[in-house]
Amino acid sequence: MTPLSRRAVLGALLSSLALPLHATPPAISLRPRLRPEDVAEVPGPETLVAEAGISGISSVAVARVGAGDLLEGVAPDAALPPASVGKTLTALYALEVLGPQHRFATRVLGTGALRNGRLEGDLILVGGGDPGLDTTDLAGLAGKLKAAGLREIRGKFLFYGGALPEARLIDADQPDHVGYNPGVSALSLNYNRVHFEWARQAGKWAVTMDARTRDYRPDVTIARMQVVDRTTPVYTYADRQGRDEWTVAQGALGNGGSRWLPVRRPAAYAAEVFATMARANGIVLPVAEEARGLPAASELARHESRPLVEIAKLMLHYSNNLTAELLGLAASAKQGSRPASIRASAKAMSDWARATHGLRDVAMVDHSGLGDASRFAASDLVRMLSDPDVHERLAPLLKDIKLLDSQGRALPAPRIQVAAKTGTLNFVSGLAGYVTGPGGQDLAFAVISGDLPRRAALSRSERERPQGGRAWTARARGLQQVMVQRWGALYAQG
Template identity: 30%
Template sequence: MHPRPLLCVLLMLLPLFAQASGFTRLAELAGKGFLIGAEARLLSSGETLGTIEPERQLSPASVSKIYVAAAALERWGPQYRFTTRLVSLAEPDADGALHGDLVLDGGGDPMLTSEDLWRLTQRLHQAGVRRVEGRLMVSQWRYGPVECITTDRCQAHSRVANAYSALLSSAGVNHGSWCVSVAPAAVAGEPARITNCDSQVPIVGIDNRVETKPDDSGTRLNAERVLRDSGDVMVVSGQISTNARPRSIYRASSDPARQSAATLKAMLEQAGIGVRDGIGVAASQPPAEARTLAYVESEPLQELLLRTLNHSNNFMADQLALNLVELPQAGLVQAGGALEAFVAGIPEHGPVTLRSGSGLTPENRTSAAGITALLESMYRRPALFPSFVASLQSPANGVMRFLRRGSATFQQHVMLKTGTLNQPVAVRSVGGYFRTRSGQWGVFAALVNGTSNTPWLNWQQVLDPLAADLEAMIDAH
């Protein structure tokens, strides 16, 4: 035996052990069969504080959304606004009649709301229109209907019990979801009162199976949106107490462009503007000579990104990614290609596969080292970084309550984005920034992927050890 060669090998491995020791608690998940990639380093010195196979390609789930945020800021800048227009080839006559179709030209605004449609309606009235002697058309020529490439979205066309898998259109409103309000009847035993959230005029069918119960009986509601021959119907069942407050329920629509048409038509009617020939949806661009009768602009991009990332809004993320594609009628594969082209310009990022901006597609792949490279590149963009970092959450003050764990150090020194998938395997991912005790900026990423043989994975199993590891790094510097 010659101990010297063995000693040399051990000495060579010491730096690797030292780096891995930064994630000693998180690394324990590997013993249960989970695949882990992690990296944490300081930006001022470049010092690596911890790694676990940082180049390993894993699913990032909704951490994909930080790629969308960075690419959108790079393309348009923080103050960019999307525009939605009402256009027509006709002009209102002296009596306010518009002798032709009225077209909603969808501008790809990922946060177009009922309030925006109300503003369009008011501005149309201001322009002198009192009735439309034609159709109300919705043009989704930029993109839509977008082909579904995930199980949740494909199933959502016929029936859905959530809002996160909403379908996509450049003319979608209210994140592609219907909303109904459930309120108790005045007397126990009567059916609850269920109305549309956005209009007194019915715009989505309602199948009311909710019973009003006596005071303090509790409220338990179940809702599913189903597509019937008559159109979309919200099937709501359960119970609500007579002294309960109204509850709002959101479910994805089967056709977001048609949803926009129905919602806008109801608002026009309430404003006294009739539409003679009903509604329709088109994939063609309005003629260049069409006259703009009314328009609304979105909130600035930096505000859209805050909503997209803070609430991990899949509809908004994928809409933004689709807007990055130059050609009309793009799908999510092309949107992912636009994101990959953006990533190719990030120094030292490495391989990436993006099939959506939302991260709903389980085929998305990146590495912890890639995520920290992206985070560093944005940190070094002074004109863009404030808007980018503002879209992340601090555990102490973020909207996601499950983040409020760990020590005060973790809660107050970290800004992050999380990602969750449960099918086909469990994914829990995190990426973001931290500030050390001495005020140094750092970046970190941790990707934990299950396999078909691993047990159930919840956020406590990932966040608790990660918080402890990051706390140690922050306190040590």
């Protein structure tokens, strides 16, 4: 067969998917609708995968929602890292185990009586696994304490994030400075990121590290930055005396700028910021200490998160890794005893998926897909997504995916809609979700590509921008577009 370019393939498919734009309907059809038997003349899925020119393996599968059998597939049982596509399983796990209306509570407890503005005991800030807790929320908690009449405490100021497993980072193979790989704790703040800002003033560098939101920007000392006269590496990190100690290369700074850096000690970070907010409300707290457990205490104030279903939707749209880890850990804790680690919780989630949804080979090592040791075949993803109950839960939460023409431009009026989750690691790319036809016909699909030897050859320093990575990802995303548009034309037109 003569090789076909992506442009030629898309051109054939788009003739059935795109509707011409007119102020009023044309008197006759300007573009005949392609019949399924005509679409079948376009190269089959194996040829499309081959023509995409993606090194490694591509695992491809599609089925009708409510039907168990695949309509077609290419290496559908090849187990590959799902990247953030794995968050679809995490969302389902949390929604089914915790319930869509579950809310995470951050509480302030007191171990003694509150008399005449003084707490006769310890004050404890307790995390409940809220992934969206921010500085503004802590300011609100401090305001509630002030409204309750608290002015001082006789005991200690303690913090506790141990309701869920704590970790200094999600995946040890990532570069130190990437904000998507922070520490994990039941007491988290600002997605466990600190805002680093720099400016050159009179030949010197002014540097700040703060916990900013739209309304507040308190400085912090739990993370510190030093500008060093060097060119590379851009950042170094060290864990010293309970603090995150960073250095940055002067040669990389320019005249000014900012970026978010990961926080490795989230609970201590939240406690420091809470003390600042309390001080602004006239409540002076002693230096925070970590509690190893929770004593008997009464609740003085609380902040509740938005409902879980809203958190899950935000996670699937913006792909926040910390949110995924906290949702998965909370679901595992609800299922039984507190899991020992992220990896143990991810195994519990994988076991649950096999027992509850009939998946065969899923093996996650975290809940976000950040670790490349996770495995998820396209056939398993489609088996899960094609379940009508899963479709009902997940489809409204997934992000709309634009269909592109052969020039990479958004189609103005496609005949199908695609709602899906993307996933990207270096030399791994995936898309999984739903195609909906004009008559409401729903397909569940997954396309995952991975060149694992090429990924494994990267050093940690190369993983932020590996050579050839952007071109490889572009080809993988091109395959996703071709496959989705093929399936829409062939199986979802009614």
